[in-house]
Amino acid sequence: MAQATVTDRDTARLAELIEEQQEIFLARQTKSAEMLARAKKSLAGGGTSSWQIARPQMIWVSHGSGSKVYDVDGMEYVDMHGGYGVSLMGHGHPAVVKAINDRGPLGTHFAQPTEDAIWCGEELARRWGLPLWRFGNSGTEATMDAFHLMRAHTGRDYVIKIEGCYHGHHDSAMVSVANDEDEIGPADHPAQPAAGTGLPKAITDLTLIAPFNDLDYIERLFADHEGQIAGMILEPIMMNAGIIPPDDGYLQGLKDILHRHGALLAFDEVKTGLTVGPGGATKALGVTPDIVCLAKAIGGGVPCGAIGGTAEVMNTIAEGGYDQVGTFNGNPLTMAAVKATLETLDDAAYEHIDKLRKIAVDGIEKLIAEYDIPAHVVAVGAKGAVTFSTEPVRDYRGFLKIDDRFSNAHWLFQHNGGVFLPPWGKAEQWLFSVQHTEDDAQRLVDNFESMARAFRA
Numbered sequence: 001m002a003q004a005t006v007t008d009r010d011t012a013r014l015a016e017l018i019e020e021q022q023e024i025f026l027a028r029q030t031k032s033a034e035m036l037a038r039a040k041k042s043l044a045g046g047g048t049s050s051w052q053i054a055r056p057q058m059i060w061v062s063h064g065s066g067s068k069v070y071d072v073d074g075m076e077y078v079d080m081h082g083g084y085g086v087s088l089m090g091h092g093h094p095a096v097v098k099a100i101n102d103r104g105p106l107g108t109h110f111a112q113p114t115e116d117a118i119w120c121g122e123e124l125a126r127r128w129g130l131p132l133w134r135f136g137n138s139g140t141e142a143t144m145d146a147f148h149l150m151r152a153h154t155g156r157d158y159v160i161k162i163e164g165c166y167h168g169h170h171d172s173a174m175v176s177v178a179n180d181e182d183e184i185g186p187a188d189h190p191a192q193p194a195a196g197t198g199l200p201k202a203i204t205d206l207t208l209i210a211p212f213n214d215l216d217y218i219e220r221l222f223a224d225h226e227g228q229i230a231g232m233i234l235e236p237i238m239m240n241a242g243i244i245p246p247d248d249g250y251l252q253g254l255k256d257i258l259h260r261h262g263a264l265l266a267f268d269e270v271k272t273g274l275t276v277g278p279g280g281a282t283k284a285l286g287v288t289p290d291i292v293c294l295a296k297a298i299g300g301g302v303p304c305g306a307i308g309g310t311a312e313v314m315n316t317i318a319e320g321g322y323d324q325v326g327t328f329n330g331n332p333l334t335m336a337a338v339k340a341t342l343e344t345l346d347d348a349a350y351e352h353i354d355k356l357r358k359i360a361v362d363g364i365e366k367l368i369a370e371y372d373i374p375a376h377v378v379a380v381g382a383k384g385a386v387t388f389s390t391e392p393v394r395d396y397r398g399f400l401k402i403d404d405r406f407s408n409a410h411w412l413f414q415h416n417g418g419v420f421l422p423p424w425g426k427a428e429q430w431l432f433s434v435q436h437t438e439d440d441a442q443r444l445v446d447n448f449e450s451m452a453r454a455f456r457a
């Protein structure tokens with residue numbers, strides 16, 4: 001993997017820019033600093049999720065509207081963080097607001113299904129080409145159900161996951177996620193490091209690790225564990241390491257190998273679902289797995305999760321072989337918001353997003369060439385990322401080699417220039433919503449130019 005050659009001059013310049021931009025950032029975030037100090041007395045670490053604790057400082061939000069989000073210090077941003085890939089509908093979308101307002105007075109929880117759940121199941125079946133669905137409340141629940149279901153359906157214990165992929169924070173999935181180079185073992189035999197603490201080795205040992213885009217390694221895993229592997233879960237387009245697309249033929253190749261060995265294929269479309277197209281990566285790439293996991297964008301900003309599958313696999317749920325359960329599953333408020341989201345995301349919505357993506361990609365690619373920045377853009381549907389490497393990245397080990405000072409500087413320039421990107425600049429992507437405008441996309445490009453110009457000054 002050829003990487004950007006970062007010279008001593010580049011390193012020194014990036015360090016200067018990061019310091020300058022952090023000072024600007026902190027000077028603007030005084031109320032957020034006060035809130036953080038107060039929050040630390042009642043919220044562990046001062047936040048409501050450990051991944052909200054970001055450098056240089058956690059930002060407290062007051063509200064969002066359309067494509068914009070506002071912090072407690074009164075700054076307005078084009079929101080391209082999108083709540084970690086949720087806000088495909090933007091903020092306060094009239095259809096979602098109406099659905100919630102209409103449903104609220106009628107009762108927000110019964111633990112009995114409402115009619116909207118049937119509509120949502122039918123619509124997801126139409127879009128994903130998988131007939132049977134269940135709902136939950138998060139991406140973690142959806143992938144946890146996928147692990148359980150693959151095991152229940154096959155009667156086998158091992159599940160394969162891809163090195164460097166995040167599938168939520170349940171034990172089986174928290175293996176070799178964002179682990180450091182010294183933990184992940186040799187490239188030709190990846191280790192199975194726990195991704196954090198509190199994860200029993202007896203469970204994490206059952207999660208086998210494979211490199212992305214490597215079919216031969218999957219064959220090797222089956223040779224070593226014949227008759228013991230229940231299935232494999234992966235993001236069809238990897239989205240926790242920038243954006244890494246699958247090689248041509250990789251997904252179909254996986255499906256063929258897994259099925260030949262009596263194992264199942266599960267796509268984690270928690271991030272890609274709806275954001276890369278109306279039927280997710282499944283429809284866009286033309287390979288239908290046995291199980292699909294959805295969450296994030298499908299709820300229009302309301303907590304949600306869903307799992308869909310073939311009739312054969314989902315009958316394991318239908319016939320009581322696996323109890324997919326949850327008090328809040330199919331919550332009426334969630335179902336109303338999912339329905340409003342799916343009704344809104346029609347062809348015209350995706351055409352609008354395509355236009356925005358083109359402005360961002362063409363604009364940034366032109367600047368990369370003009371200022372000779374060692375980077376390239378990877379974008380699909382509403383998602384995109386600047387990867388600070390001259391060569392395409394094929395897997396997590398390639399991603400690890402990228403110097404994260406570029407993305408750190410880029411994140412700060414975007415933020416101080418009024419574009420809110422996800423706090424983990426290197427790993428995460430931008431997200432357009434149906435309410436973003438061409439001016440919003442141009443602001444992303446203009447901020448990139450500010451950084452490129454400053455870097456070359």
Ligand SMILES: Cc1ncc(COP(=O)(O)O)c(C=O)c1O
Binds near residue numbers: 271
């Ligand atoms: C690919 C993927 N799967 C699953 C999850 C877990 O989703 P949640 O945070 O809703 O539990 C995430 C969260 O970022 C994700 O990116």
